Amino acid sequence: xxxxxxxxxxxxxxxxxxxxxxxxxxxxxxxxxxxxxxxxxxxxxxxxxxxxxxxxxxxxxxxxxxxxxxxxxxxxxxxxxxxxxxxxxxxxxxxxxxxxxxxxxxxxxxxxxxxxxxxxxxxxxxxxxxxxxxxxxxxxxxxxxxxxxxxxxxxxxxxxxxxxxxxxxxxxxx
Amino acid sequence: xxxxxxxxxxxxxxxxxxxxxxxxxxxxxxxxxxxxxxxxxxxxxxxxxxxxxxxxxxxxxxxxxxxxxxxxxxxxxxxxxxxxxxxxxxxxxxxxxxxxxxxxxxxxxxxxxxxxxxxxxxxxxxxxxxxxxxxxxxxxxxxxxxxxxxxxxxxxxxxxxxxxxxxxxxxxxxxxxxxxxxxxxxxxxxxxxxxxxxxxxxxxxxxxxxxxxxxxxxxxxxxxxxxxxxxxxxxxxxxxxxxxxxxxxxxxxxxxxxxxxxxxxxxxxxxxxxxxxxxxxxxxxxxxxxxxxxxxxxxxxxxxxxxxxxxxxxxxxxxxxxxxxxx
Numbered sequence: 001x002x003x004x005x006x007x008x009x010x011x012x013x014x015x016x017x018x019x020x021x022x023x024x025x026x027x028x029x030x031x032x033x034x035x036x037x038x039x040x041x042x043x044x045x046x047x048x049x050x051x052x053x054x055x056x057x058x059x060x061x062x063x064x065x066x067x068x069x070x071x072x073x074x075x076x077x078x079x080x081x082x083x084x085x086x087x088x089x090x091x092x093x094x095x096x097x098x099x100x101x102x103x104x105x106x107x108x109x110x111x112x113x114x115x116x117x118x119x120x121x122x123x124x125x126x127x128x129x130x131x132x133x134x135x136x137x138x139x140x141x142x143x144x145x146x147x148x149x150x151x152x153x154x155x156x157x158x159x160x161x162x163x164x165x166x167x168x169x170x171x172x173x174x
Numbered sequence: 175x176x177x178x179x180x181x182x183x184x185x186x187x188x189x190x191x192x193x194x195x196x197x198x199x200x201x202x203x204x205x206x207x208x209x210x211x212x213x214x215x216x217x218x219x220x221x222x223x224x225x226x227x228x229x230x231x232x233x234x235x236x237x238x239x240x241x242x243x244x245x246x247x248x249x250x251x252x253x254x255x256x257x258x259x260x261x262x263x264x265x266x267x268x269x270x271x272x273x274x275x276x277x278x279x280x281x282x283x284x285x286x287x288x289x290x291x292x293x294x295x296x297x298x299x300x301x302x303x304x305x306x307x308x309x310x311x312x313x314x315x316x317x318x319x320x321x322x323x324x325x326x327x328x329x330x331x332x333x334x335x336x337x338x339x340x341x342x343x344x345x346x347x348x349x350x351x352x353x354x355x356x357x358x359x360x361x362x363x364x365x366x367x368x369x370x371x372x373x374x375x376x377x378x379x380x381x382x383x384x385x386x387x388x389x390x391x392x393x394x395x396x397x398x399x400x401x402x403x404x405x406x407x408x409x410x411x412x413x414x415x416x417x418x419x420x421x422x423x424x425x426x427x428x429x430x431x432x433x434x435x436x437x438x439x440x441x442x443x444x445x446x447x448x449x450x451x452x453x454x455x456x457x458x459x460x461x462x463x464x465x466x467x468x469x470x471x472x473x474x475x476x477x478x479x480x481x482x483x484x485x486x487x488x489x490x491x492x493x494x495x496x497x498x499x500x501x
Contacts, residue, residue: 047213102453106185109454111447112485115400115423120377125403126212126370129449133213136451137183 016064016082023080030067030078033145037138038073045073047134051127054090059083060097071134091123091131104145106136175435176442177466178236178335179459182214182449184224187235189452194463197234199267200224200448201365206254207238208291209448210365222261234264238448240289241365242270242348252276259284267313268292269348274307287311290337291348291362297329304332311335313444315347319498320431324438333441338428339458340446341487342494344406344421352405352420356387368404375403384408399423399489407487423488428496429465429479436469454485 038045045052052072059066068079068089081087093100099118102108110132113119121128179195181187190198201207203215216224225235237258243251251273258266259281266284268274269291277284288294288303290313303309311333314323327334343350350367354360357372368386376383380396384403391408394400401407401423410419426446428435435443443466445458461482465475483491 043217049212051212106452109451109457109485111402111450111454111487115487115489116484117382117394117397117400120382121375122377124371125373125375129214129370130212132451133183133211137185137213139185 014064019063019065020080020082026080027078029146031076033147034069034071034076034078035074036147037140037144038076041138042073044134044138045071047137048130051090051124051130054124054127054131055088056127056131057081057085057089057092058100059092059094060100061095063097071131089123090127091121091125093119093121093128095119101142103132104135105141106139175432175440175466176335177459177462178442178444179455180340180445180448180450181224181235181455182209182211182451184216184220186448186450186452186455187224187228189456190459191228191231191233193456193459195233195455195459197236197264197442198228199236199238199444201238201240202254202257204250204254205363205365206241206243206251208240208289208361208365209238210241211370211449214449218257218261221257221263225262225264229262235261236265236267236287237261237263238267238289239273240267240269240291242291242362243272244363248272248276252280255281255284265311274303274309278307282308285310287313287335288332289313289348290315293346293348295326295346297326300326300330300332304330311441313337316342316426317346317495320434320438320496323435323440323496327439334439335442335444336428336435336440337426337446338432338435338443339462339482340426341402342421342424342426342492350406356389356405358387368402373403401488422490422492424490424492425486425488426494427479427482427486427491428493429462429475429482431493431496432462432465432475433469457485458482 055068055070057066057068064083065080066083068081070077095118099108099113103110176196178197178199179190181190181198181200187198187200201209201215203217228235239251239254255277265287266277267287267289269289277286286307286309288309293315294300294303294312295315295318300312313335316337323336348362351360353367357369359366359369361367372387374385382394382400383390384392386403386405391405406420407423409416412419447454461478465478468475
């Protein structure tokens with residue numbers, strides 16, 4: 001008997017599909033944030049050096065989607081892809097969302113996260129190092145990501161700290 | 175004692191000083207320093223601006239120009255010395271005889287520190303560098319015990335700086351060629367140990383397999399702590415048993431020896447890790463600041479000694495050669 005598969009888009013309750021429907025605003029928000037940073041501090045992207053045209057996949061554990069990040073200065077972009085998407089990229093970085101956010105704003109020591117196996121990296125390790133050092137130097141916060149003014153930014157950054165701490169507490173009790 | 179902390183970027187420099195570092199050490203973005211990793215280090219403009227920022231806060235900036243200049247291609251090293259001097263650096267940290275000679279001749283007012291890469295561990299070697307080039311401080315190789323350091327300090331007028339935290343090398347610094355064997359690049363000449371372009375990390379069902387230059391150097395069980403993907407931290411099979419033949423993946427933590435080092439006359443204590451980041455340096459600098467301040471108050475460092483274990487390579491710490499328990 002042949003099993004009849006319903007098309008992905010038609011499946012109800014598919015978390016990936018739900019998130020994929022939110023793709024346009026998420027991509028716009030994240031892409032705009034990167035381009036704002038590029039406009040404000042173009043020198044930050046110089047640290048990518050040979051990886052100025054590279055794309056990175058950021059994959060939060062347990063999420064049905066991943067983020068394909070292309071930090072290419074004024075042409076920067078972020079795309080939301082299904083987790084099983086295997087388009088070519090320089091490197092893939094996986095881990096709990098809290099850890100990935102900690103790497104983004106530099107509040108988490110990347111080497112410790114690697115030693116403890118909290119994060120996993122594959123692909124070009126030199127590209128990963130270049131991205132890490134670029135983010136370190138950029139001194140970004142969640143407010144930068146969301147394009148928020150200072151007052152709202154403080155609240156957003158406090159929320160980010162809460163997410164990270166909650167994730168750390170969850171890891172400690174796991 | 176002066177607390178010397180690493181700065182791989184302007185952000186890290188500021189984090190270190192705000193956390194209590196008396197001085198920071200950093201490098202320019204090229205092969206003239208021993209942490210020549212992608213995206214790391216300072217442009218000449220950043221160095222100049224951050225020296226001013228540090229000086230405004232009473233902190234010093236030491237510039238590492240501590241790889242060995244290649245015969246016939248010494249321009250980059252000369253340029254780095256000139257840039258550090260022009261930026262107003264408080265000292266440069268040098269290992270190569272030619273670079274020392276150049277700096278001493280062209281910038282006689284620029285303070286010279288002898289890098290750990292020079293591996294000068296005897297009073298005679300230190301006296302040579304001081305006499306020939308006016309070296310004011312020596313960073314000791316991490317192969318001496320605490321009593322050996324005390325004996326050495328008694329026999330030299332040069333300031334002594336000792337590493338107290340961070341990654342460890344199993345070899346005498348500046349003389350290790352393990353990375354070169356596998357990748358063609360070494361910290362001594364290229365500024366990179368186990369260059370990241372030669373590293374691959376493969377994980378299958380939680381089993382992590384690091385490779386360097388195509389050679390499998392370890393297999394880390396699911397959930398087990400990992401170390402840096404360097405040959406010296408690799409696990410190899412010999413006589414039927416797999417073990418870390420060169421060195422366990424572990425970090426130096428000599429906080430418990432601060433009082434002993436101070437009594438011995440050590441002038442400065444150093445934190446390794448320019449490649450780590452601001453989260454690392456903020457935590458380590460704060461912990462060592464608290465420990466040094468406690469010593470100044472006549473108190474013990476014990477309350478601060480376990481604060482940094484979560485940052486350690488392989489999740490483990492050691493006092494390393496300072497306590498040569500294997501002797």
